[in-house]
Amino acid sequence: MxxxxxxxxxxxxxxxxxxxxxxxxxxxxxxxxxxxxxxxxxxxxxxxxxxxxxxxxxxxxxxxxxxDPPRLGLLTALLLVWAAWITLTTTWALFPDAAWEKWDWAFKTVAFSTLLPFAFRTRIQIEAAVLVIVCTIFANVLPYAIKGLISGGGYFRALGLVGVNSGWGGEGSTLATYAFASLPLIAHLRRWSILAPARGLLRYAYIAAPAIAVLGAFATFARSAVVACLVWAALTWWHSRRKFAVAILLFAAGAVVVPLMGESWLARISTSLDAQQEASALTRLVVWGWTIDFANQHPQGGGFDAYLANHAMVAMPDGQVMEVQGRAFHSIFFEVLGEHGWVGAAIFGAILLTFFANMRTLRQRARDNESLQWLDSLALALMQSMVIYLAGAAFVGIAFQPLHYYLFALAVCATAFLARARVPAARHEAPEAPMPSWRLRARRSVSGA
Structure with missing residues (x-):
């Protein structure tokens, strides 16, 4: 059925x-x-x-x-360069079979993100895309929240719609990152949505979204959930008008949720504070150090799944020696660096910088236009979502998962909409000097004559 x-x-x-x-x-x-x-x-x-x-x-x-196709902008051009570069690095990959297998879906993700702005041109179409993204994410997060309340959650447990490690919905760290990254988009929809206005039952759905995200993400027992949550809370407080009230609300929510997750959750999260005593955290540090050395020796990168080449012997505090071999990057930044080298890291960094610069410019041009204030809100939501995503992804290798590429695509859609609206760029000229009083009197006398 x-x-x-x-x-x-x-x-x-x-x-x-x-x-x-x-x-x-x-x-x-x-x-x-x-x-x-x-x-x-x-x-x-x-x-x-x-x-x-x-x-x-x-x-x-x-x-x-x-x-009305969008013009080729810098962000789209960089995404096309990125697609070409990851294809090129695959040709010299250390592990060709695994690399081409990952390229098959990674390339499609990047390439299709450049095509979406051709389909979403109007406000309704852009909003529909945002709605599909957040509803699809929460369809996976909601089962985690419900089962987490009942069973308390757990690490590496199939609490969602799919099995463990089956897509992003079955990997706890990725799901947690997705959950918090979608909250700014939901806040934007709550205020500006035409297709799903915050009235009736939908109003309560919007209000419940942060609670569902927190419970669902924390139920994964993923440490990235805590990181993404803290960044989301900080951004929410910073952009709120009632900072004192929001701070009290956030602290109260934390006081309720943390004990609710149980002692096993607290024990797992607390191990993150001492990397030298926690094998998983120590392994990540070792792999990250290996990745930097590898990139220095291979500036062009080692191709997809280059992490399979890592190997190190690490002395543990208890005197034992731990072997690290073929461990995943566990970071979006080190994943890009190890697989696509310093060149790839520069391209990926340029994409991010262009994204934030475009959204900042869009806000400056849209905020004073009453009919385009929804666009100002969308640009802010996209930037916040990206910051939260990158914070959570700092501890999980999701450089080619689709969400942030869809954020790039929505940014291009928003920029193209503004261009079609023909809103002039804000001018930063010095104000005109006031006319001297004697010239003003002379002009009036001439006018009176």
């Missing part, structure tokens, strides 16, 4: 897409994030649902919806 229901949802999206082609792109977002092939494996064996949806989305645009 579950598989039939998922196929029905997918079929309805494709059917609606026949009349509104941008819905086919929404269907691709849903398939890529919800990952029905993991939720119901029978679907994956029956149909290549992701490939079919991608082909239909691209075909729908080319055949029926080629209006």
């Amino acid at each position: 579950q598989g039939l229901f998922i196929l029905l949802v997918w079929s309805l999206l494709l059917l609606i897409g026949c009349a509104a082609p941008f819905v086919l792109a929404l269907a691709y977002l849903w398939v890529d994030l919800f990952q029905p092939q993991y939720v119901s494996p029978e679907i994956g064996r029956l149909l290549p649902i992701s490939m079919i949806t991608a082909v239909l989305a691209i075909g729908g645009y080319l055949l029926a919806d080629r209006r």
Whole structure:
């Protein structure tokens, strides 16, 4: 029944897409994030649902919806360069079979993010994309929250819609990062949504979203959940108008949630404070050190899954020697550095800097226009989501998971919308000097004559 229901949802999206082609792109977002092939494996064996949806989305645009395409901006150009570079590094990968396997889905993620701005051009279309992203994420987070309340959660437990390590929804650190990164987008929708206004039952859904995210993320027992939560809380407090009240509310929520998670959760999180005593944290430090040395020797990178080459012997405080071999990067930054070298790190860094610069410029141009204040809010939400994502991803290797690439795509959509609105850039000219009084009197006398 579950598989039939998922196929029905997918079929309805494709059917609606026949009349509104941008819905086919929404269907691709849903398939890529919800990952029905993991939720119901029978679907994956029956149909290549992701490939079919991608082909239909691209075909729908080319055949029926080629209006107002976005201009090629720096962010899109850098994403295309990034796609080309990760392809190039795969040609000299240390482990070709594993590298090409990862390239197959990583390249699609990057490439398709450059195509989405062609489909989402209007305010309604952009909002629909944001809604699909957050609803799909919370469809995976909600089961963790419910089961976490009942059982207390646990590390490496299948509490969601998919099995352990099946896509992002089955990996606790990634799910926790996704949960908190989506909260700024939800706050934006709560204030500005046209399709799902904060009225009636939806109002309570918006209010409950942070609690669901906290409970669901903490139920994974992932340390990245705490990092992402702290960054989200700091950003929420900083951008709030009632800072004292928000601070009290956040501290009160922490006082309730932390004891609720139980002693086992506290014991696991507390080990993060002493990397020398905690084998997992110490292993990450060793791998990160190896990655820097490897990148210095191979500035062009070692290709996808280059971490398989790492090997080190580490002396533990208790006198034992721990062997570290083939351990994952466990960091988005070191994943990029190890796999694609200093060149790849520079490209990825340029993408991030361009993203934040574009959103800052967009806010400056939109905030004083009453009809575009929703765009100012969206730009702020995208920046906050990216900061939270990068904070959580600092401890998990998710450089090619789709969420941040969709944030890049939404940034391009927002910038293109502003360009179509033809809002002039803010001028920073010096104010005109006041006219001397004698000249003003002379002008008045001439006018009176």
